[in-house]
Structures are given as structure tokens and as C-alpha cells.
Amino acid sequence: MKIKRFRIIFSICLMLVGIGIINRVSLVDVVLPAWNPASILSGQGLDHQVGTAVKIVDNKGNVISQACQGVSVGDEIINSEGKHFRITKLEKDRAVVKSLGMDQELLAWNEYLTDERLAMAAATRKSGAVGIYHTHTDESYVPSDGIESKPFKGGIYDVGQTFSTQLKEKSGGTILYDRTPHDPHDNTAYQRSRRTATKLMKENPVALIDVHRDGIPDPDYYSAKIADTNVTKLRLVVGRQNPNMQANLTFAKKMMAYANKVHPGIVKEIFMAKGNYNQDLMPTALLIEAGTHTNTKGQAERGITLFADAVPTVLGIEGGPTEAPGTNGEKGITGTGGGAENSGGWKAVGWILGLTLLLGGGFLLISTGSLKGVGDRINAFGKEFSNYLGPVKKMAGGKKKANKGTKGSPKDQADRAAIDHRDDVTED
Incomplete structure (x- = not known):
């Protein structure tokens, strides 16, 4: 009787330990997004439907913008001139906006970012790292990559590498470029990339930038000649469904104002879309669209290079005395997300150990009788x-x-x- 009682107690303890280990490895290093009931139906992650486009027009039929992701009533646009619009009606293949006038905050930043004030900011620069990653790591450029999607090795990596290298040269600081893949390109990609963004947050970056390319069929929508160079313009995307939305938007306005001051027209617009995009993690999180799939990869790289000229000044960053190991001075550059792989290996061991204890305890418990x-x-x-x-x-x-x-x-x-x-x- 005493032996059976000991077996029961021991098996229950094994099961509890197993459950504890599984719970621990499941939650470690994960920061849950700010919960929003509407996000269940928001379709976030279903954006970038390559080859489709929604024309966004005013009440006279003039095209204000285009989008390949599902637009929603309430989405807003601020163009490079400062004109502010809100989508009020959806039709089959277009969305209708109403004008909200000129965005006064953007105009204020345009006026504030004078050469004198920028010189003062440069004199009081601080050290800080910039985190860069890609949620949709399959995104590619058809003229250069031959296809619009290359799972786990999309052409977007080359654009991200160019961006990070240019930021390193301009700021002299630490660039945290994480190449962890998050395929497939489905509506859970942002949940997977959240783990990467959370890992980057441990390094206390001053900004997190998620680099994408758009899926609008028309290559002329982004194409431009700026600084005597054929480039693609950029679109900045801010998620409306996160508590940092206003802070993210202010950051985007500062970036657009100064980038367009340095290289006029390089930032096409700010799009405030229904979604979170992991921007609740910090107030200086940003999503960038570097051209579309019908542009060349070279155009996108040259465009994001011009944008990189503005980033260090807006963030007020400069490099520290030492550089962490990595290619071209960037920190933590990996081909497949080495940090995530190591973390994943330990999690796998934890799962195996936890399941072994849980199943072993259950078997021992059952063997004692009904x-x-x-x-x-x-x-x-x-x-x-x-x-x-x-x-x-x-x-x-x-x-x-x-x-x-x-x-x-x-x-x-x-x-x-x-x-x-x-x-x-x-x-x-």
C-alpha cells in the first residue's frame, strides 16, 4: 500500500514538473501584443497581395494613393505635401477618401527641421543602436530576382543589407540587422517576426524598422529620379491598432519631413493602416515599403540608401567606441537568424524533457490502477x-x-x- 501511494505521489510530481517546463519554454522571450478585439477580424498579415491594387480616390475620382493590402474604413494617408485623407467608403476595387485638410503636425516638423536646429541636435548626439528585420522574408523583385517570392531568401534581404550598411556608415553606431526568416507569408507572419523584434529589444535599440516591398503592379507608382538617380520612393506604414499609434505616427512624420528635406520626394506618404505590425513594442517602431515587386532591386536599394541619410539625424545617434562582430560593422548579422536558432534548440530540448516527464508521470499514474x-x-x-x-x-x-x-x-x-x-x- 505504501509503495503504491509513493508511486501515485511521484507520478503526479513528474507530471507537474513536465507541465512547468513546457509552460516555461512556451512563454520565454515572448512579449504578447496589445490585445484588440478588432484585430481578430482585421486581416493583419494578409496584406501584400502581390498583383492586386486598390485605387484610393477622392470624391472627384482623382487617385490619391494605391494599396495592395486590404484597406479599411478609417485608414488614413498623409502625402509628402502634408495633405491628410481618411477612407470613408469601400467599393469593389477602390476606396473613397475625404480630405482632412493639411496635417499641421507635419507642417510644424517641416518648419522646425531647419539647418540651425539640426546643427544643435548634432552637437548633442547620443549613442544608440537601430534594429532592422523583415517580417516577410520571401519578398522579391521580379526584374532582378526573376520571381516575386523566394521563400527564406527573398531579394528583400539585399535591400535590408544595403540599408543597414548605409546606416552604419552614416551613424558610425551599432546596427542590429536580424535576418531570421519568418516564412510562410501568411497571416501569422507578424506573430513569428514578433519573436525577432522582441529579441532585438533586449539590446535597447532607439528604433525598430521592419523593411518590406509593396505588391502594387504599377512600377511607376514608386519609381522616381531623385538626386540624379533612378530610385524607388518609400512608403511609411503605421498601425492604427496599438497603444503607441500616436507616438509611432509622430516618429513617421519626423522621418518623412527630414528625409524629404535632404532628398525631396524620397518618402511618398505615410499610410495609417488597420493593424498592429508589432509597433506596440516601442514608440519608434516603423514599417517601410521599399518600392514594389515590379521595380528593380537596384532601384529599391538606391532609394533606401537615400532614406538612410536622414535616419541618424532624426534619431540623434552616433556610434560607440567599439564595434560588435559582424559583416561591415553591423552587429548580429546572420544568414538564418543564429540567435533564434540557438534559442529554438534549447526550447526543443525543454519540450522533449517536459513531454517525457509528463508522459512518464501519466504512464506511471495509470499503471497504479484506474x-x-x-x-x-x-x-x-x-x-x-x-x-x-x-x-x-x-x-x-x-x-x-x-x-x-x-x-x-x-x-x-x-x-x-x-x-x-x-x-x-x-x-x-
């Missing part, structure tokens, strides 16, 4: 434990009585001893 039998044994164990405590309590009570009885006559003490002896016999 579940009903287990319940009966647990109840019996509880009763036996109570019975075990009974004599201890009785003995303690007897000692107290004996102590009190020492003050009585010898006859009283003898009577109490006889009673205690009878109780002990009864308990046995």
Missing part, C-alpha cells in the same frame, strides 16, 4: 494521514493533561494515566 482507484487511494491516503495525526494530537493533549494533573493528588494522576492508556489502546 482513475477511480487513484481517487480512492488519494482519499485513503488523506484518511490515513489524518489518523496518523490523531495519535500525535492525542499524545500532545495527554502530555498537557499530565502536566496539569501533576498538581492533583496521586489518585487523580493514576486515574488520568489509566484513561490515557485506554485511549492509546483504542487508537491502536
Whole structure:
């Protein structure tokens, strides 16, 4: 009976330890997104439907913008001139906007970012790293890569590498470029890339930038000649469904204002879309669209190079005295996300150990008999434990009585001893 009881207790302990290990490896290094009931139906992650486009027009039919992702009523656009629009109606292949006038905050940043103020900012620069990653790591450029999607090795990596190298040269600081793949390109890609963004957050970056390419069929939508160079313009995307939305938007406006001051027209617009895009992680998180799949990769690389000229100044960063190991001075550049792989290896070991303990404990528990039998044994164990405590309590009570009885006559003490002896016999 004692052996069976020990087996039951031991098996339950094994199962609890196994559950604890599994729970630990499942939650480690994961930061849950800010919950929003509407995000369940938002379709986030279904954007970038290559080859499709929604024309965004005003009430006179003039094309204001285009989008390949599913647009929603309430999405907003601020173009490079500062004109602000909000989508009010959706039709089959187009969305209608109403004008909100000129965006006063963007105009204020345009006025504020004068050469004098920028010189003052440069004199008080601080150290800081910039985190760069790709949620959609399959995105490619058809004229250069031959196809619009190359799982795990998309042409977007070359654009990200160019961006990070240029930032390194301009700022002299640490660039955290993470090449961890997050394929497939489905509606859970942002959940997978969140792990990468969270890992980058551990390095305390001053900004997190998720680099994409768009899927609008028309290559002329992004194509431009800026600084005597054929480039693609950029679109900055801000998610509307996160608590940092206003801070992210202000950051995007500062970036567009100064980038367009340095290289006029390089940033086409800011698009405030329904979604989170992991921008709740920090107020200086940003999503960039570097051209579209029908542009050449070289155009996108040259465009993002011009944009990189503005980033260090807006962030006020400069490099530290030492450089971490990596290609071209960037920190943590990996082909397949080495940090994530190491972390994933330990998680796999944890899962195996946890499942082994859980299944082993369950098998041991079942081998003791039926579940009903287990319940009966647990109840019996509880009763036996109570019975075990009974004599201890009785003995303690007897000692107290004996102590009190020492003050009585010898006859009283003898009577109490006889009673205690009878109780002990009864308990046995």
C-alpha cells in the first residue's frame, strides 16, 4: 500500500514538473501584443497581395494613393505635401477618401527641421543602436530576382543589407540587422517576426524598422529620379491598432519631413493602416515599403540608401567606441537568424524533457490502477494521514493533561494515566 501511494505521489510530481517546463519554454522571450478585439477580424498579415491594387480616390475620382493590402474604413494617408485623407467608403476595387485638410503636425516638423536646429541636435548626439528585420522574408523583385517570392531568401534581404550598411556608415553606431526568416507569408507572419523584434529589444535599440516591398503592379507608382538617380520612393506604414499609434505616427512624420528635406520626394506618404505590425513594442517602431515587386532591386536599394541619410539625424545617434562582430560593422548579422536558432534548440530540448516527464508521470499514474482507484487511494491516503495525526494530537493533549494533573493528588494522576492508556489502546 505504501509503495503504491509513493508511486501515485511521484507520478503526479513528474507530471507537474513536465507541465512547468513546457509552460516555461512556451512563454520565454515572448512579449504578447496589445490585445484588440478588432484585430481578430482585421486581416493583419494578409496584406501584400502581390498583383492586386486598390485605387484610393477622392470624391472627384482623382487617385490619391494605391494599396495592395486590404484597406479599411478609417485608414488614413498623409502625402509628402502634408495633405491628410481618411477612407470613408469601400467599393469593389477602390476606396473613397475625404480630405482632412493639411496635417499641421507635419507642417510644424517641416518648419522646425531647419539647418540651425539640426546643427544643435548634432552637437548633442547620443549613442544608440537601430534594429532592422523583415517580417516577410520571401519578398522579391521580379526584374532582378526573376520571381516575386523566394521563400527564406527573398531579394528583400539585399535591400535590408544595403540599408543597414548605409546606416552604419552614416551613424558610425551599432546596427542590429536580424535576418531570421519568418516564412510562410501568411497571416501569422507578424506573430513569428514578433519573436525577432522582441529579441532585438533586449539590446535597447532607439528604433525598430521592419523593411518590406509593396505588391502594387504599377512600377511607376514608386519609381522616381531623385538626386540624379533612378530610385524607388518609400512608403511609411503605421498601425492604427496599438497603444503607441500616436507616438509611432509622430516618429513617421519626423522621418518623412527630414528625409524629404535632404532628398525631396524620397518618402511618398505615410499610410495609417488597420493593424498592429508589432509597433506596440516601442514608440519608434516603423514599417517601410521599399518600392514594389515590379521595380528593380537596384532601384529599391538606391532609394533606401537615400532614406538612410536622414535616419541618424532624426534619431540623434552616433556610434560607440567599439564595434560588435559582424559583416561591415553591423552587429548580429546572420544568414538564418543564429540567435533564434540557438534559442529554438534549447526550447526543443525543454519540450522533449517536459513531454517525457509528463508522459512518464501519466504512464506511471495509470499503471497504479484506474482513475477511480487513484481517487480512492488519494482519499485513503488523506484518511490515513489524518489518523496518523490523531495519535500525535492525542499524545500532545495527554502530555498537557499530565502536566496539569501533576498538581492533583496521586489518585487523580493514576486515574488520568489509566484513561490515557485506554485511549492509546483504542487508537491502536
